[in-house]
Amino acid sequence: QSVLTQPPSVSGTPGQRVTISCSGSSSNIGSNTVNWYQQLPGTAPKVLIYNVYQRPSGVPDRFFGSKSGTSASLAISGLQSEDEADYYCTAWDDSLNGPVFGGGTKLTVL
């Protein structure tokens, strides 16, 4: 059971917009920033979004992060086949004194 809650799967067709939710609590998302990681099949995770909405160099602006209260979201617009991957949200947890992850969401591009 993960501390942060994500939907196990989402899907969309090329060009569509999808959103992945991440629900936490006051000790993690509610009081700290959120990061999102993308894990392509068979590869190591890579940071996709950090500090809620910031994108590392090279990440297209089709990826958008947001946060409200104790929840966060990752929106992907203009869906492409190469976006098919697992996505994880994470935030520092003040009670656990460590980062906590969501269980991951598998994005399927139909």
Place this chain on the structure above:
Amino acid sequence: EVQLVESGGGLVKPGGSLRLSCTTSEITFFNAWMNWVRQAPGKGLEWVGRIRSESDGGTTDYAAPLKGRVMISRDGSKKTVYLHLNSLKTEDTGVYYCATGGYRLGSHHVLDIWGQGTMLTVSS
């Protein structure tokens, strides 16, 4: 391109111990906070622990479920971080990744450079 390379995985019997290594030749290792994250087969990511940079004292934090069984250390002369795990259980099976914390992106909470991972299988 900056690379982290993990090694030391393999097959270990329950109750055994293991040391994993994470080596880099390119980053300014002295200033890098280093994390270990693991992933059980078909499961999500789990933070194992981290060690602060040598310039920040080299102290450690560990995930609560693993405290007492895990230790992270670093050797600056070898630019290597180690993960020591003892009293191994079958549920320790998985891929173990090392990752820098904020080396490129500023915040130590952002795992911004990852290795390719090393597989640990705990089985009799």
